[in-house]
Amino acid sequence: MIKTTAINLINPEPMMVTWDLGRRCNLDCTYCSASRHNNYSKPASLDSLLSTFDFIKKYTEIYNSKRKYHLTTNIDFTGGEPTVNPNFWDLVKEIKLSDKSFGLGLTSNGTWPEKDIEKIVDYIKGITVSWHAEADVKIKKRVLHNILKLKENNIWLQVNVMLHSNYFEEALKVCDFLEENDIKFNPVPIGDGTIERSGWFIDEDGKSRRTSHTYSEEQQKWFFEKMKISAEMASVMKEGCELGRKCCGGRCLVGKIEDQWQNITLVENKFENWKCMVNWFFLHIDQETGLIYHHQTCQATHGKKTGSIGKLDESHVVLTDLKNRLDSPDPIICPNKRCGCGMCVPKAKENSDFIPIWNNHVIG
Numbered sequence: 001m002i003k004t005t006a007i008n009l010i011n012p013e014p015m016m017v018t019w020d021l022g023r024r025c026n027l028d029c030t031y032c033s034a035s036r037h038n039n040y041s042k043p044a045s046l047d048s049l050l051s052t053f054d055f056i057k058k059y060t061e062i063y064n065s066k067r068k069y070h071l072t073t074n075i076d077f078t079g080g081e082p083t084v085n086p087n088f089w090d091l092v093k094e095i096k097l098s099d100k101s102f103g104l105g106l107t108s109n110g111t112w113p114e115k116d117i118e119k120i121v122d123y124i125k126g127i128t129v130s131w132h133a134e135a136d137v138k139i140k141k142r143v144l145h146n147i148l149k150l151k152e153n154n155i156w157l158q159v160n161v162m163l164h165s166n167y168f169e170e171a172l173k174v175c176d177f178l179e180e181n182d183i184k185f186n187p188v189p190i191g192d193g194t195i196e197r198s199g200w201f202i203d204e205d206g207k208s209r210r211t212s213h214t215y216s217e218e219q220q221k222w223f224f225e226k227m228k229i230s231a232e233m234a235s236v237m238k239e240g241c242e243l244g245r246k247c248c249g250g251r252c253l254v255g256k257i258e259d260q261w262q263n264i265t266l267v268e269n270k271f272e273n274w275k276c277m278v279n280w281f282f283l284h285i286d287q288e289t290g291l292i293y294h295h296q297t298c299q300a301t302h303g304k305k306t307g308s309i310g311k312l313d314e315s316h317v318v319l320t321d322l323k324n325r326l327d328s329p330d331p332i333i334c335p336n337k338r339c340g341c342g343m344c345v346p347k348a349k350e351n352s353d354f355i356p357i358w359n360n361h362v363i364g
Helices: 046-064 088-098 116-123 137-152 165-180 217-226 312-325 351-361
Strands: 006-009 016-020 073-078 102-108 126-131 156-163 185-189 253-257 260-264 282-286 291-293
Touching: 006 351, 016 046, 046 073, 046 088, 046 282, 046 312, 073 088, 088 102, 088 116, 116 137, 126 137, 137 156, 137 165, 156 165, 165 185, 165 217, 185 217, 291 312
Parallel strands: 016 073, 016 282, 073 102, 102 126, 126 156, 156 185
Antiparallel strands: 006 253, 253 260, 282 291
């Protein structure tokens, strides 16, 4: 795996707000933990969602006032499955009509009825569809049909093909199908970051799950070839949580490798103690728990800690703390053994690399 000492963006990128609207989902994949989905959560009300959007506006305005460049902030709706919330399309319509300073995206399992494609085209800037091998055959056919319909409407689209180790050949056929239809896709190894979960275990809801998959050498070879990583550069790793990550948002990145900056795709994502700008490029809202994070996966924050930065029902405290912090901003020091966001934001191991990166993005 390619080892870097610093990572930066090739192009200016806006803040990405990932907004988890709730745990409820119409699928039940064994590689998705009970903490990420269920089939019973009560949908958030439209009023509560609009209140959260008001916080998002105020929070991102503060950060954007300190940037050297001004871009449209992106909101990506996630879940669970966001489209199962009956208030979802009313929320999207309200945001789209009331505020033009946000680009709206959607991360979905693609199982929605075909009639919703018209709404997606009207309100959504881009969509990421995740293809799940464990779904019913009819549902998987519907997902591929919806993907083709989106392609016909020229909406920004990418498909994350979940590389289920037991359905690997089917996943490869889906990748071939997408490639033949000129649809952008990412083959995604299944791994939640814990090798201990590469075997079956009983989750907190009493169901059997396996959230990190083990891949054969042949499967690994296909993955690295598809990612255009040479055999010499790729370590022999079997767990999905160790195969490294490509930026799922499609951001173009450069890395400092042996004192030389060069374009990068897939790198070793171990950045413990690195200076990181994750808070400048991500905000994560967990509507169901009412908690706010810098990033959904890594949850890194200041003080070399992980966890939430506050609560939605105390959002005024979060905004006050943010204003005070940005009077004299400082980087987050990564507290994680393994980086959950992979390589999507500027970061560096040494101050000598980090300071120029910081000055490239933040008003002094």
